[in-house]
Amino acid sequence: MFYREAGDFKVSYEQDSQTFPIKFDRYRYYLVLLIAFLVIPFTINDYWASAILLPFLIYSIAAIGLNILVGYAGQVSLGTGGFMAVGAYACYKLMTAFPEVSMFVHVVLAGGITALVCVLFGLPSLRIKGFYLAVATLAAQFFLVWVFNRVPWFYNYSASGQINAPERDVFGIIITGPNAPAWATYLFCLVFLTICAIVARNLTRGTVGRSWMAIRDMDIAAEIIGVNPLKAKLTAFAVSGFFIGISGALFFALYLGAVEVGEAFGITKSFQVLFMVIIGGLGSIFGSFAGAAFLVLLPVILKVVGVDVLGWPTDIVAHFQLVIVGALIVLFLIVEPHGLAQLWRVAKEKLRLWPFPH
């Protein structure tokens, strides 16, 4: 009944190749955008912004970035935390060096700088594959964190080695620092996420994305049919780095406001984003959203249920969180190895036939 092509006639090539070819799907997409842009900003409060929506939006960008690298191009990376740190520190240096420039420019430039760094660390991928590449990117993770801890220039020689986001605005509206209104920070992240998701979706549907997937599925075969592995792999690293850099910059400037590299961008961050991609679904943009939502929302929901509703001691709830999230990850990987995105695909397929499955 839902998600039917029947009666949905296409009369031009543009219509045929649009992102959401099914009418019902397209309207659902418009509805989500409408709520996100026109309803939530008016109802949001500090708690929803800083505790739930900002981390969800920012982790979604990071997950899309990593998904391009791992899910589409098949290059396993454990350096996400380090690359996010590059984005954060690039943004910090730009914010303090050019206070009058708009935050939009800073965040995009931070993404660009991260893309360059990411390409540099992606060079070994031309020679090594699989687990060995994972180890090489792991080296990037540790090296980058070490550099940001070690070289005082990156944190402007502050005594504590912390970086603090000064107050900056976009079109006169403050979006960093403690006085930034919740709706402004939310909208700023949402705009970036929307653009990133649309760009990623279209890249993966086009030539570039097809060459990534060819490399992922079998690199020798891809090379024989004329895909340039150097170009495919390095573009994957560059695009992925760009998105991860943007997420790192937003993570520092809008979400946390003060960051210490070892604590905020350690190896656990790399794994967290990797889990989001795996749970959400490798090679799926929707999966990146689903994975980020799962890992951001679940701990908060468990905390609210355990502490506020049931009144359990906080440490018991914190331990339960670890157990439940861990168990769910294992369960998901057993029941649905292709992640939440596959569940969504199956659900759509079922809805299409419902209520007459035969």
Place this chain on the structure above:
Amino acid sequence: MNMKLTTLALGAVMAAGPVMADLVFPSLSYRTGPYAAGGIPFADGYADYFTLVNERDGGIGGVKARLIECETGYNTEKGVECYESTKGEGALVYQPLSTGITYQLIPKTAADGIPLHTMGYGRTSAANGKVFGNVFNYPANYWDGASGIINYLLDENGGDLKGKKIALVYHNSAYGKEPIRTLEELAVKHGFELTALPVDHPGQEQKSQWLQIRRERPDFVMMWGWGVMNQVAIQEAANIRFPMENFIGVWWSGAEHDVLSAGAAADGYKAVTFHNVGRDFPVFDDMQKYVVDAGKAAGAGDQIGNVLYNRGMYAAMLAVEAAKTAQEIHGTADITPAMMRDGMEALEMPEARMASLGMPYFGPSFNVSCENHGGPGLVGVTQWDAEAKTWSLVADFQQTDGEVIKPLIEADSASYASENNIEPRCN
């Protein structure tokens, strides 16, 4: 916007009803993760003192104190979530027990007008009340700790440290880096040689640092550690047979759980402190009677009298006394965060007041003022007795080197003020 409406509605309901609101004290604790060993006793002490005040005195000035505990796991992201979820409840003061979370809360609490008390941690230059209007770090800060250690070593060595080698083993984070600036100044002033050895989070891997100590043979080793790092460092020091009496930790590296695992080898290890240790105070009798025997102790109830339990209790006591001061100043029992801030700024803690609370000589006597949010910086030294398994105070609370610390605080707070366009207060 929504939140404001809810609070307004809530406020209207409260004003209408005859029931007085509670005084809300959030406790951003960490009972899980690599730093839980230190987080649990502090959180227990903090919670138990509020329970004691409620049970024995019927609250603060007749209004019950309500503690909201929120687990941060020493993680800044969870810290943000905890702050946002508790601030709407009318939180009077935040004590996050984490330097990382403190750095995040300094601008946020300033914007929300809620005081922040970082007792012996956080941003040292917050002692300058002219710049940091609602951050307090009395009775002592890291730079007092650093200077306290050096003063103690000066006393032990006849006032002369020329040519001595002193190593600093520190947690490679904002917390651990904080004392380095002061120590560098002090090294110039007293002519000793400082070697700084960073240890990365969480601090289980320290072999190379202690190898370097073994090679360079420093006369003294200082430690700025927290969590599992402390135990490992003390064990490593014992392994290389470094004389324990020459090994001094800051107050976050001097609790029972830090030294117990090294056994007899830890005997003689020292740490600076800004409050007294042990359970030889009348307040613990009340604690036993009203809290423990009544089955209301927080956590497992096995931490009472530990160093960090005492610190948590001391933090709660200072908060309660500040709330009482605020009630006196504003003539109302139902205080707001802004009133609480005034109370903290006007807090006086003479010896007689501590004695009347059943805590004689529990901490240094001090006054807070508009300019000075850091107290006088009196620091004592404790030593571990592995035989008796007790800490004892071996040097009284003494003055630290204000001559070195004051200009540093001025400089650091001035740079914060210029970064954030803050006009100095208290003129």
